[in-house]
Amino acid sequence: MSAARGGPEGAWGQFSKGVFRLNPIFVIILGLCPALAVSVSVANAIGMGAAATFVLLGSTLVVSSLMGTLRRFFSPPLYRQVQRIRIPIYIVVIASFVTIVDLVMHAWAPALHARLGIFVPLIVVNCIILGRAEAFASRHGVGASLLDALGMGLGFTLALCLLSAVRELLGAGRLFGAPVFGPAFRPALVMTLAPGALITLGLLMGLFRYRRLRRGDDGLL
Amino acid sequence: MDFFELLMIFVGVVLVHNFIFSRFLGLCPYVGVSERIPSAMGMGMAVIFVMTMSSVITWAVYEWVLVPCGITYLYIIAFILVIASFVQLVEMFLQKSVPALYRALGIYLPLITTNCAVLGVATLNRQEFFGTPGSLLKCVVQGFGGGVGFMLAMVIMAGIRERLDLADVPEALKGIPIALITAGLISMAFLGFSGLSF
Amino acid sequence: MNIILYSAAVLGAMGLLLGLGLLLFARIFAVGIDPRVERILEALPGLNCGVCGFAGCAAMAEALASGKAKARQCAPGGPAVVEKVAAILGTAEAAAEPRVAVVRCQGGTGESRKRAVYGGVPDCVSAELLEEGVKACRYGCLWMGSCARACPFDAIRMGGDGLPRIIETRCTACGRCVEVCPRGIITLVPRSQKVYLGCMSRDKGKKVKELCAKGCIACGLCALPKVTPSRKVVMENNLPTFPADWEDFGTAVEKCPSGCFVVRAGAPGRG
């Protein structure tokens, strides 16, 4: 990502950091639960990624504007008092957006809603969203927060797709539900089961860190 | 509500569908805190307590508040609000009145509010048990079993990870990646329980 | 229509009830915590995700304040948190006092009983993994010399009795030997520290007697005020612990039945 266009703080930097430098799953290592559970097929992964991104965008919009207006209209000591209950407020806002996604998906995409099952409500406790709301949205303007949220959401979805592509190809010999290798291919069923998910994610994470270590950036964790 | 069915639920949730190894719930703290056995035990006990209690509370909120008012679609917000406040109240209470227990167990409580396992078990209870006869007892068993399964996974993992630091793991895989791969192998072993039915 | 009113009413009531409950509880059960920890806690993202290995942000804040953790372990916080925490703690990795490595075990091949004949890979880490190696004592040095091989400055030589010797003039306290030793026997102490304990065994006295002639039998004699008037020695799981600036160690060293205390030859101003 060339830093020329606006540098890491510029618009492009804000957006692109979510995808590579600070990819939520491979680098910050948050939101593993849905990532492993849903990445059985690329279709599910895109569904979950879209849902999480929508919630991320919605909640960062509300959090950054709410905190922005509170900071402007409340006197500093009052604002510090509000800081004490900032986490419950974020939780309520995020939970509302998750309920909206739950209802909308239930109405317009019942098949996907049935397949994602309990992981739609679990977006609420997905640490990426609460993390970005707390670490970024509450401290920056609406514009920057939305870009950051979009970047993070896209990073999350891409990571999910990468993970689910590997698992669906090896585990069921299919991609988007359509067989790829023809009848002779014997799929490794373990990939669609739990162990496959954990091992694939571990290896992919190792790959990402190997790439970063070779580029001299010290592996964070 | 015969004992046999409860036992089936308990064994099912501890071994066959372990919350970590096959349902992928509660992985964030699992990856972080399972480095040493004492901290894994402490975390495990705290999770058992919170999951059992939150199964009861979420059942109560759902059946006594949401259903009569006909707004069961708000279950996500209601559950997370109730669980978060319950955990915070318990943490404050422990920190003040039972410091010894707080150091052993209480410090893990904040970790549990944002833990997928607790909200996960509440949502699973709602999906599978709410509305059926004797649902409260089933929810409690599922919550307790989930916690026991979580602790079992934590302690096994901590035992292995203590030895893992001594093994020479390739530089890129050190830390969390190797922990995930190890967890994958353990979960393969747990697959052995899937045929378990009596 | 009433679903909307009900939703707003029930959620509003829950918010009020739980909010007030929490805030009142916070007042009743207020527990004073060190202001520095509080400021660090505010700098951390407050996510309680546990990825740093600590049990939530409060535990991480305390660890940071007491220097047991590095800010970069907080992955979600990223560089922003690292700067803020460093600013609060004011530690830009302050140049610590020069240090040196010491071997906290005197159980050589002569003093310590063997438990098995070890024919495996001559390396401490492998020995440790293979049912804790050749030595009966589970805490003592395994004589395989991994530290000597790991030392980039050739400051460690394996002695005839199997124990590593630290050549203090060459030691730069890089910590390689500390990392490689599977039992953490080698540690870095400030060069001004005159004495250190040559034993790591947390076993009870009776068991240590059977295993090693030089082992600490946790008699607690060195901790007695009569022997150490400054009371700087405290017994903790069968081993004496003491700060680096312990001065009145003369009588303790003499009186110790197994002669566990080692007085460093190179320590300046030896008493």
Next chain:
Amino acid sequence: MRETLRLGALLAAVCAASGLALGFVQRATQPRIEQAAARELAESLAVVLPGAAGFSGARERPLPGGGSVTFYDGYGADGRIAGYALPAERQGYQSPIRVLVGIATDGTVTGVRVLSQAETPGLGARIEETEAGESLWARIGLLFGGRGGGDAPSPRPWFLEQYAGLRADEIVLRGPAESGKGIHAVTGATITSRALTDAVRDAVGEFMRAGVPEEGRGG
């Protein structure tokens, strides 16, 4: 004390506002959810009772073994009863499997459709699997305007087809390779196959033991 009240009020306000917003969202989506459910039901009824033209609303009926069952009447083109459809449910490997079973008046199964299941993809989920369907490359070919290669035969769920034409006592689970009459399990998913088979057999058996329900001329 004032501060506590103020913060409590702020939290309550945020919660009430979100409750209000969600109420409106719920009112907007509720009809669509019911509509989708109704459409799903109608579709399932048509699949399990192919011969029937019209269906009655849900009807309730006590069972000899206790409890009751809701079921639907299926009417032929001539208005006479052509068969019944009844839901059945059984815990599968990792999720409850809900099915709809169509029965002719003489008790033979006319069709089975899975309403919902979340079994392991690639294993348990294959109870709903249709023939392979066209491969990815064929689909990409279609994408870029390739000839459609004739529309592939509408893919049929091979496992569920086995139930058609069997009476309750004939529904017995066989190994995937075993010969003879009965239901051949999906390889590697015996638990799911057995759950489904038991659910269908018990539902049909119990329903038929209660005799043919009296003629209830529904909608």
